[in-house]
Amino acid sequence: MKYDFDRFVDRHNTASAKWDGIQNVFGVNEDDIIPMWVADMDFLSPPEVIKAIEKRAKHGIFGYSLRPNSFYNAVIDWMKKRHDWEIKKEWITVTPGVVSGLSMAILSYTHPGDEVIVQPPVYFPFFTVVKNNERRLVYNPLKLENGHYSMDFEDLKSKFTPRTKMLILCSPQNPTGRVWSRNELKKLGEICLEHNTLIISDEIHSDLVYKKSKHIPIASISDEFAQNTVTFIAPSKTFNVAGLSTSIAIIPNSKLFNSFSRIIEKLEVGLGNIFGTVATEAAYKYGEEWLEEVLIYLEGNLKFLKAFLEEKLPQVKVIEPEGTYLVWLDFRELGLNEHSLRDFLLKVAKVALINGATFGPGGEGFQRINIATPRSVLRKALERIEKAVKKLKTGGKA
Numbered sequence: 001m002k003y004d005f006d007r008f009v010d011r012h013n014t015a016s017a018k019w020d021g022i023q024n025v026f027g028v029n030e031d032d033i034i035p036m037w038v039a040d041m042d043f044l045s046p047p048e049v050i051k052a053i054e055k056r057a058k059h060g061i062f063g064y065s066l067r068p069n070s071f072y073n074a075v076i077d078w079m080k081k082r083h084d085w086e087i088k089k090e091w092i093t094v095t096p097g098v099v100s101g102l103s104m105a106i107l108s109y110t111h112p113g114d115e116v117i118v119q120p121p122v123y124f125p126f127f128t129v130v131k132n133n134e135r136r137l138v139y140n141p142l143k144l145e146n147g148h149y150s151m152d153f154e155d156l157k158s159k160f161t162p163r164t165k166m167l168i169l170c171s172p173q174n175p176t177g178r179v180w181s182r183n184e185l186k187k188l189g190e191i192c193l194e195h196n197t198l199i200i201s202d203e204i205h206s207d208l209v210y211k212k213s214k215h216i217p218i219a220s221i222s223d224e225f226a227q228n229t230v231t232f233i234a235p236s237k238t239f240n241v242a243g244l245s246t247s248i249a250i251i252p253n254s255k256l257f258n259s260f261s262r263i264i265e266k267l268e269v270g271l272g273n274i275f276g277t278v279a280t281e282a283a284y285k286y287g288e289e290w291l292e293e294v295l296i297y298l299e300g301n302l303k304f305l306k307a308f309l310e311e312k313l314p315q316v317k318v319i320e321p322e323g324t325y326l327v328w329l330d331f332r333e334l335g336l337n338e339h340s341l342r343d344f345l346l347k348v349a350k351v352a353l354i355n356g357a358t359f360g361p362g363g364e365g366f367q368r369i370n371i372a373t374p375r376s377v378l379r380k381a382l383e384r385i386e387k388a389v390k391k392l393k394t395g396g397k398a
């Protein structure tokens, strides 16, 4: 391997939400806790990205900036090369983040009181962007059968009303790690077209897909789908640059593009962050080799996690992810209620995961762990959980 993902880079005191934010969020001293919660990686970004930022920083003037053609070309080439989707410059617009983009999409395409469908367990800001904008949240829960999640199309069909305007899709799915198949996406797209419901497809994890699976942008399936979809992508998860606040919306339908652009104008968030622009361009132009290696490392971490739990902690079941560096763990066999499980992991095991119920209905008894960290850190976290579970079984005497 060319890149050393085993190397531990101390992130304490770098204003890292993941490493320095534990005290605030969990109310415990962060020095004792291994953070496996926030979805960023503990790996250095590709060297080309770091170099591009350094080069721009050395110039020393950081005034208002434009996005050059080379930025758009890098995005277009990446989508073609990695996802077989030919997109055009006039479909692309930039937002400060995917979540802020989701909120802008809600403002662009729906009115207060309209219904927005989400598919829990799912990334929890999907709930807040709907509720904070005074829209109504409608759940179409995923089905869990034999350790495998799938969409419940029959339930979905029963959920549409004249007020249903939008469905927010998570593809690949956080927290279950599903990479939706062409058939599943086709079915979903057709149902939404039938019911005049716009699809907002959050594809932020699309580059982080394991070997056996292939991510398909739902809008790439047909022109009809493209006209009914707003897709969000970003370099943030892929290349570990979430702090640079640069995400991309792809909107082939010009009417939809124009109303989204109006919201960007109204909010005055059209001008980008210089470092986000140069990092995005460098990542998409030069980051592919790094990405291939990080995927191999992550797959190795996943294998390690599965083997560890199977051998030492068989009560905790892994929902096998097809993509993302997030793993959905089933702790239900421990028989702890939501509050006790959270407390147990935090205070006894001293690892910070995300409580399943945070992801909505169906999440109870689960925890989400982030495995994008050196294997030594992952091992230490798992050993702590193993030891804590042993203690639990012996009534605290181990």
Ligand SMILES: Cc1ncc(COP(=O)(O)O)c(C=O)c1O
Pocket: 039, 096, 097, 098, 099, 100, 123, 170, 174, 202, 204, 205, 234, 236, 242, 247
């Ligand atoms: C599905 C999904 N969407 C969006 C985000 C965050 O996007 P941003 O930081 O660009 O708002 C995350 C981060 O974990 C995510 O998992």
